[in-house]
Amino acid sequence: MLEFVSNFIYSLxxxxxxxxxVSICSTISQQAGLLxxxxxxxxxxxxxxxxxxxxxxxxxxxxxxxGAMTAVLIALFLxxxxxxxxxxxxxxxxxxxxxxxxxxxFVVYLVTGxxxxxxxxxxxxxxxxxxxxxxKDIPFIGSILSGHNVFTYLxxxxxxxxxxxxxxxxxxxxxxxxxxxxxxAESVGINPRRIYTLAFALAAFVGSFGGMYLSMGYQNFFIxxxxxxxxxIGLAAATIANGMPIGSMLMSFVFGLAYAVTNYLKxxxxxxxxxxxxxxxxxxVLYFIMSFWRSKQADRLLKINRQRLAEEKxxxxxxxxxxxxxxxxxGSGES
Amino acid sequence: xxxxxxxxxxxxxxxxxxxxxxxxxxxxxxxxxxxxxxAGDAVYNFVVGPFMSPRRFGQVLARYAPYLLTGCGMCFIYxxxxxxxxxxxxxxxxxxxxxxxxxxxxxxxxxPQFVNLIIIIVVxxxxxxxxxxxxxxxxxxxxxxxxxxxxxxxxxxxxxxxWLLKSTVADRGQSFLTSPIFPDNMRFTRYWGDTNFTSAxxxxxxxxxxxxxxxxRTPLGAKIRMCGSNLSFATYSGINAKxxxxxAQLIGGLFxxxxxxxxxxxxxxxxxxxxxxxxxxxxxxxxxxxxKQPLFVPLTAFVLAYIRTAAAVLNANTNIPIELVTMLxxxxxxxxxxxxxxxxxKRRVIFNISREEEAVKVKxxxxxx
Numbered sequence: 001m002l003e004f005v006s007n008f009i010y011s012l013x014x015x016x017x018x019x020x021x022v023s024i025c026s027t028i029s030q031q032a033g034l035l036x037x038x039x040x041x042x043x044x045x046x047x048x049x050x051x052x053x054x055x056x057x058x059x060x061x062x063x064x065x066x067g068a069m070t071a072v073l074i075a076l077f078l079x080x081x082x083x084x085x086x087x088x089x090x091x092x093x094x095x096x097x098x099x100x101x102x103x104x105x106f107v108v109y110l111v112t113g114x115x116x117x118x119x120x121x122x123x124x125x126x127x128x129x130x131x132x133x134x135x136k137d138i139p140f141i142g143s144i145l146s147g148h149n150v151f152t153y154l155x156x157x158x159x160x161x162x163x164x165x166x167x168x169x170x171x172x173x174x175x176x177x178x179x180x181x182x183x184x185a186e187s188v189g190i191n192p193r194r195i196y197t198l199a200f201a202l203a204a205f206v207g208s209f210g211g212m213y214l215s216m217g218y219q220n221f222f223i224x225x226x227x228x229x230x231x232x233i234g235l236a237a238a239t240i241a242n243g244m245p246i247g248s249m250l251m252s253f254v255f256g257l258a259y260a261v262t263n264y265l266k267x268x269x270x271x272x273x274x275x276x277x278x279x280x281x282x283x284x285v286l287y288f289i290m291s292f293w294r295s296k297q298a299d300r301l302l303k304i305n306r307q308r309l310a311e312e313k314x315x316x317x318x319x320x321x322x323x324x325x326x327x328x329x330x331g332s333g334e335s
Numbered sequence: 336x337x338x339x340x341x342x343x344x345x346x347x348x349x350x351x352x353x354x355x356x357x358x359x360x361x362x363x364x365x366x367x368x369x370x371x372x373x374a375g376d377a378v379y380n381f382v383v384g385p386f387m388s389p390r391r392f393g394q395v396l397a398r399y400a401p402y403l404l405t406g407c408g409m410c411f412i413y414x415x416x417x418x419x420x421x422x423x424x425x426x427x428x429x430x431x432x433x434x435x436x437x438x439x440x441x442x443x444x445x446x447p448q449f450v451n452l453i454i455i456i457v458v459x460x461x462x463x464x465x466x467x468x469x470x471x472x473x474x475x476x477x478x479x480x481x482x483x484x485x486x487x488x489x490x491x492x493x494x495x496x497x498w499l500l501k502s503t504v505a506d507r508g509q510s511f512l513t514s515p516i517f518p519d520n521m522r523f524t525r526y527w528g529d530t531n532f533t534s535a536x537x538x539x540x541x542x543x544x545x546x547x548x549x550x551x552r553t554p555l556g557a558k559i560r561m562c563g564s565n566l567s568f569a570t571y572s573g574i575n576a577k578x579x580x581x582x583a584q585l586i587g588g589l590f591x592x593x594x595x596x597x598x599x600x601x602x603x604x605x606x607x608x609x610x611x612x613x614x615x616x617x618x619x620x621x622x623x624x625x626x627k628q629p630l631f632v633p634l635t636a637f638v639l640a641y642i643r644t645a646a647a648v649l650n651a652n653t654n655i656p657i658e659l660v661t662m663l664x665x666x667x668x669x670x671x672x673x674x675x676x677x678x679x680x681k682r683r684v685i686f687n688i689s690r691e692e693e694a695v696k697v698k699x700x701x702x703x704x
Contacts, residue, residue: 085673085674086674087668091623091668092668092672094420095669098664100665102659102660103662105658229490232487236483271501271502273495273497274494274495277493277494280491288479290479291477291478
């Protein structure tokens with residue numbers, strides 16, 4: 001039983017890893033005020049780019065760097081189209097998603113001659129699993145926390161790095177300022193377009209690891225549609241957590257749990273289609289509940305602030321009256 | 336003033352036209368580059384392939400009908416400033432409800448084809464409208480972003496549709512998950528022998544006419560357009576913007592539902608969808624190319640249907656993969672939807688015209704004096 005539980009949690013962490021990367025990637029752009037609908041495209045390009053570059057250079061780290069750079073290129077293209085050519089951002093993101101779903105297959109076909117996969121044709125490299133020295137000897141916790149892929153540990157580190165970047169540095173402050181009110185930020189000399197571009201490039205850099213985890217850690221080859229709409233789920237996680245890095249990570253674990261449960265139940269359930277639909281239903285319901293709660297909270301805040309404003313006004317009036325009384329009192333005494 | 340408007344229309348048209356031509360040329364260049372020996376053959380297949388036999392042209396028209404309907408529906412959603420992509424999921428799930436009515440109730444067995452088709456279309460449209468209201472409700476009532484909801488809901492619809500199909504009307508005699516074959520009185524009639532060109536095209540034509548009348552000639556359409564182009568103005572002039580948003584998304588859902596009926600009961604013999612069909616996304620692309628004007632959707636939908644079929648022909652006859660065309664969609668969108676593409680020239684032309692008009696006015700004033 002204990003072994004089953006530890007196995008389950010281990011696979012939960014493994015499934016959640018790409019979701020964490022994507023949700024963090026969406027977090028950055030959301031703090032800058034824009035939704036990153038193109039996360040799927042960035043992940044796909046990075047996972048193929050990583051495979052191709054690592055096969056070409058025969059060096060894992062150069063491969064990872066190359067994969068990340070391809071994703072950043074996609075982000076820069078998106079920013080060029082949006083901010084220079086003035087295409088609607090979400091329209092361009094959606095069409096990029098569609099285009100790269102086909103485009104990656106096209107590149108795979110050009111390189112290998114088959115359309116399905118790079119396995120067996122391209123010798124690409126992958127990062128292996130790591131055992132953490134001290135922790136791995138602890139009986140239950142060791143089997144959960146140790147022995148994961150390098151990318152998994154990197155994802156946890158990335159959450160805190162992004163949190164630090166967003167809430168403790170100058171650039172993060174600027175991003176959040178632009179996200180809250182671009183006009184106000186512009187009036188104090190921050191160029192919103194530059195900040196948006198920076199945010200998207202950073203988001204692509206982080207999101208690319210999610211794609212590369214799939215093709216260079218989880219497996220060591222690229223197959224068509226390898227991301228399988230994880231980009232959108234990560235986006236949903238970030239939106240539900242309202243763009244908070246830690247919250248996004250927790251939300252990714254929740255969705256990872258939903259996936260893990262469906263995976264574990266599939267052999268025992270006849271109707272697997274409903275089971276596959278369940279995580280998506282859960283996401284929509286959760287999102288609606290959170291939005292409802294948030295809008296209620298915003299209403300309450302508005303009410304409280306209004307009340308406070310009214311009280312303050314009353315107090316001011318009262319003080320003015322007092323002042324008048326005081327002024328008139330000595331005057332009447334004199335006369 | 337009218338002259339300036341004319342110039343603006345001309346540039347809009349030029350931009351769309353040039354965008355499509357550039358994408359098409361890029362396509363041909365790539366084909367020539369990657370097919371070493373048989374380049375001429377490949378280009379021939381791509382350019383005139385879809386018109387070579389009634390079967391292929393029937394395929395073009397079979398794609399044309401759902402594109403028309405989803406394109407018009409997307410025009411409404413897009414024109415009111417919302418970005419709901421739910422039509423993708425509706426294409427998958429709406430026919431299921433019609434299938435349940437078809438095979439689980441005795442209602443339609445002995446009715447004539449015309450009545451049956453109306454029942455199918457109405458059921459699909461209602462289902463589509465109902466599903467489209469979910470992201471709309473989330474957005475207008477709760478403040479949840481409709482783009483996120485609708486994207487997630489597309490996958491939900493896909494699996495829910497397969498689940499419903501499996502648990503109700505699936506044909507157990509087939510090796511894959513599908514419905515029983517549609518009887519002749521419950522599907523659109525095939526024309527030209529046995530091609531995919533069906534009587535569904537008339538439904539699509541009626542749909543476009545209805546969309547155009549709704550969009551240009553009724554107060555509802557005017558209000559929806561106003562909400563999209565300037566929300567504050569619409570609210571201050573007394574329009575209930577929330578209601579308009581709901582209505583626009585409802586109309587989009589209804590059109591997507593009809594498109595689902597047209598696609599499922601026209602092109603196929605039984606329910607075949609196992610993955611998302613991309614018809615909804617192509618509808619968005621049509622609406623974008625038509626610059627949110629249902630009047631131009633027939634043109635853009637035809638271009639898209641033609642390009643898609645050409646890619647399929649190319650895929651079947653040469654070794655060039657069909658994915659080439661999906662890649663070029665990004666190019667089309669980049670040029671067609673770009674406000675700045677040809678923007679400088681347009682501004683200069685408009686500026687020159689205004690200056691000339693001003694000069695004429697000054698001259699007239701002088702001569703009058």
